[in-house]
Amino acid sequence: MSKFLWGSATSAYQCEGGWQEGGKGLSNWDVFCHSEENSVNPVTGDVASDVYHRYEEDIRMLAKGNQNAYRFSLCWTRILPNGTGVVSQEGIDFYNRVLDTCEKYGVEPFVTLYHYDIPISLFKSGGWENRETAFAFIEYAKICFKYFGHRVKYWATVNEPNYETYCCYGRGNYPPNVQDLSRRWKAMYHLLLGSAGCIHEYKKMNLKGMIGIVSDSYSIESLVDNEEYREAIYNADLFYNRCVNDVSVLGEYPQDFIDKLSKEYDLSYMLPEDKVIFKEGIVDYLGINAYDRTLVKPYTTGETCMIANNTGDGVTKNSTIIKGWFELDEDPNTIKNAWGCELYPKSVYNLLLDLKDKYPKIPIIITENGLGYYDECIDGKVNDQYRIEFLNGFIYWIKKAMEDGCDVRGYFVWSTMDLYSWINGYKKRYGLVYIDYEDNNKRIPKESYYWYKKKIKEERF
Numbered sequence: 321m322s323k324f325l326w327g328s329a330t331s332a333y334q335c336e337g338g339w340q341e342g343g344k345g346l347s348n349w350d351v352f353c354h355s356e357e358n359s360v361n362p363v364t365g366d367v368a369s370d371v372y373h374r375y376e377e378d379i380r381m382l383a384k385g386n387q388n389a390y391r392f393s394l395c396w397t398r399i400l401p402n403g404t405g406v407v408s409q410e411g412i413d414f415y416n417r418v419l420d421t422c423e424k425y426g427v428e429p430f431v432t433l434y435h436y437d438i439p440i441s442l443f444k445s446g447g448w449e450n451r452e453t454a455f456a457f458i459e460y461a462k463i464c465f466k467y468f469g470h471r472v473k474y475w476a477t478v479n480e481p482n483y484e485t486y487c488c489y490g491r492g493n494y495p496p497n498v499q500d501l502s503r504r505w506k507a508m509y510h511l512l513l514g515s516a517g518c519i520h521e522y523k524k525m526n527l528k529g530m531i532g533i534v535s536d537s538y539s540i541e542s543l544v545d546n547e548e549y550r551e552a553i554y555n556a557d558l559f560y561n562r563c564v565n566d567v568s569v570l571g572e573y574p575q576d577f578i579d580k581l582s583k584e585y586d587l588s589y590m591l592p593e594d595k596v597i598f599k600e601g602i603v604d605y606l607g608i609n610a611y612d613r614t615l616v617k618p619y620t621t622g623e624t625c626m627i628a629n630n631t632g633d634g635v636t637k638n639s640t641i642i643k644g645w646f647e648l649d650e651d652p653n654t655i656k657n658a659w660g661c662e663l664y665p666k667s668v669y670n671l672l673l674d675l676k677d678k679y680p681k682i683p684i685i686i687t688e689n690g691l692g693y694y695d696e697c698i699d700g701k702v703n704d705q706y707r708i709e710f711l712n713g714f715i716y717w718i719k720k721a722m723e724d725g726c727d728v729r730g731y732f733v734w735s736t737m738d739l740y741s742w743i744n745g746y747k748k749r750y751g752l753v754y755i756d757y758e759d760n761n762k763r764i765p766k767e768s769y770y771w772y773k774k775k776i777k778e779e780r781f
């Protein structure tokens with residue numbers, strides 16, 4: 321059996337910086353962050369954690385912390401500055417240097433092809449709502465496989481088709497800042513079509529590795545157990561989980577989901593010939609980003625609306641009403657962070673058991689788990705006991721799930737170092753390593769970094 325992956329994760333836009341270096345083209349996030357629409361926490365990823373220049377230091381530190389894997393994403397516009405067409409040798413060279421560094425320190429690279437940053441040219445022509453984007457993505461993926469396929473054993477196609485489209489087209493806080501679920505379902509369809517197409521191409525190349533998708537997945541629960549609440553759970557499971565996981569693991573859109581959607585929306589973009597692409601694009605593993613549970617209650621009244629707490633004020637509620645489907649509920653007794661995320665590690669156990677029931681044969685990799693917090697560096701030290709407690713709880717429950725038969729192959733903390741948090745800016749920190757943005761992006765390992773180092777040594781999975 322191959323080794324258990326113990327690592328941490330980042331994404332290109334959130335940590336690289338170097339936004340106009342190395343021949344890189346612009347993405348939707350480059351443009352959005354410089355626009356007036358970026359008003360809640362008006363900062364950019366122009367420099368971010370400066371990983372573009374400091375990857376060697378970061379990967380070395382990760383390896384010294386006993387981590388054997390590093391999850392990062394490729395920036396599409398470093399490789400194809402215009403989104404399609406000419407390949408940038410500078411971009412290829414940059415990622416080869418990153419991969420060389422992983423090799424040098426004995427770290428397994430775990431590469432995501434797409435993590436929210438779509439080339440601006442494609443974004444302007446409709447982004448994921450445009451079917452052509454799925455095929456442009458497959459072409460980009462083929463280039464990545466050609467250049468890096470011999471040295472990367474773990475691939476993820478896209479990061480969080482649910483959460484990305486939820487924010488882009490539901491909450492409307494990510495570009496293109498739309499609140500229209502019909503457009504959400506269409507964009508998600510093309511993301512999943514692109515993902516399946518990539519997987520098929522990867523398999524055709526006969527490379528030695530695993531390819532999957534990264535899906536934010538939730539243990540959907542309720543505070544009351546009756547028929548109406550169970551129906552709300554069922555609906556929310558379709559809305560957040562099965563719309564991505566069934567398609568990726570079983571290779572087809574669930575019929576109950578299609579039946580439900582077709583009552584409300586025009587689905588003519590789902591073409592019959594796509595069925596074969598989905599069938600040929602089944603994942604080798606399911607990547608799970610697990611942060612909190614989703615508590616739901618039955619829909620009662622009101623229009624569909626989705627509100628996010630991006631201010632970190634500790635007050636604003638993450639509320640959601642999906643007309644005719646469900647509403648989000650809240651447990652007043654659980655502890656939450658300032659952004660309203662519940663600190664409830666057992667949720668991962670419930671989620672893993674649910675996934676085992678639904679997809680008994682698919683290996684799971686926890687591709688993200690972490691806690692956003694207003695960390696403080698005092699006298700050169702960051703004592704983030706709250707994070708240690710949270711991560712420790714997650715690992716405890718993952719272990720329990722494994723004992724109960726779940727096939728989990730890896731665990732990645734979000735994030736390797738502090739980085740840009742979409743819309744929330746830089747004050748919401750997740751890293752195992754603190755970045756002093758005021759002092760030349762100096763790296764300071766937090767207490768959680770040392771705790772994780774020890775934990776990896778002690779745990780035998």
Ligand code: BGP
Nearest residue numbers: 331479480483692734741742744
């Ligand atoms: C996931 C994303 C990451 C990361 C994380 C924390 O949804 O894959 O990119 O940002 O969540 O989210 P946030 O930064 O919004 O708190």
